[in-house]
Amino acid sequence: MMKLFGTALVTTGLFFTLTATGLVAEQQAKTATQITVPENYQNRFVRYSTVDQIGPKKVRFLYVNPEALRDAKPGQPAPYGTTIVMEDHRVELDGEGNPVLDSHGRLIPTDEIIAIIMQQKEKGWGADQADGDTLNVDWGYGIFTAEGIARAGIKYQSCHACHNRVAPQDYNFSFASFLERFKGE
Numbered sequence: 048m049m050k051l052f053g054t055a056l057v058t059t060g061l062f063f064t065l066t067a068t069g070l071v072a073e074q075q076a077k078t079a080t081q082i083t084v085p086e087n088y089q090n091r092f093v094r095y096s097t098v099d100q101i102g103p104k105k106v107r108f109l110y111v112n113p114e115a116l117r118d119a120k121p122g123q124p125a126p127y128g129t130t131i132v133m134e135d136h137r138v139e140l141d142g143e144g145n146p147v148l149d150s151h152g153r154l155i156p157t158d159e160i161i162a163i164i165m166q167q168k169e170k171g172w173g174a175d176q177a178d179g180d181t182l183n184v185d186w187g188y189g190i191f192t193a194e195g196i197a198r199a200g201i202k203y204q205s206c207h208a209c210h211n212r213v214a215p216q217d218y219n220f221s222f223a224s225f226l227e228r229f230k231g232e
């Protein structure tokens with residue numbers, strides 16, 4: 048019961064925020080991305096990590112631009128211009144639709160890309176995208192088809208809300224820990 052009550056309160060709060068600031072303007076701002084998918088990133092960028100997602104049956108390839116990797120320092124905010132591309136790949140399935148695992152127990156990615164998911168750090172992009180409603184003022188987010196077309200109707204506030212949880216790592220889940228391993232003492 049307590050839980051249900053809590054959810055209702057949150058929903059009501061959100062409703063008032065939306066109506067108070069003007070629903071139309073808010074929706075436009077929050078479904079737009081400033082990012083474009085960089086040309087030739089698969090060859091030009093550095094692939095720094097691979098994440099298996101067993102439940103959703105996908106493997107994520109993570110890439111960063113080489114300039115950012117060169118300039119970034121462990122434990123410090125990423126430099127402006129840092130561009131991270133995350134490719135979600137479909138995985139090989141058996142006859143029953145269950146993921147096939149390789150000899151190391153890892154999922155086997157196919158070449159089929161389900162989505163290209165990005166974040167890019169530029170001054171003020173986060174604040175603009177979330178109408179100031181985020182701690183994360185400099186990272187813009189974007190989600191695209193495999194062909195690089197921005198998906199319509201994405202509420203980018205949700206990206207900000209979750210990535211706000213890793214504020215001490217410059218709002219980044221995977222890149223900060225990679226830097227620590229790659230360049231740390």
Ligand code: HEC
Nearest residue numbers: 098131133164165166188189190205206209219220221222
């Ligand atoms: C519920 C939490 C959550 C939400 C919502 C979310 N992310 Fe993430 N994001 C993660 C986690 C966790 C990772 C690390 C990779 C993994 O474990 O799959 C990640 C990784 C990323 C990365 C790779 C860089 C990094 O931080 O590791 C990008 C780019 C990214 N997310 C973009 C987005 C975009 C764009 C949206 C909104 C459409 C979004 N995220 C929404 C949790 C979230």
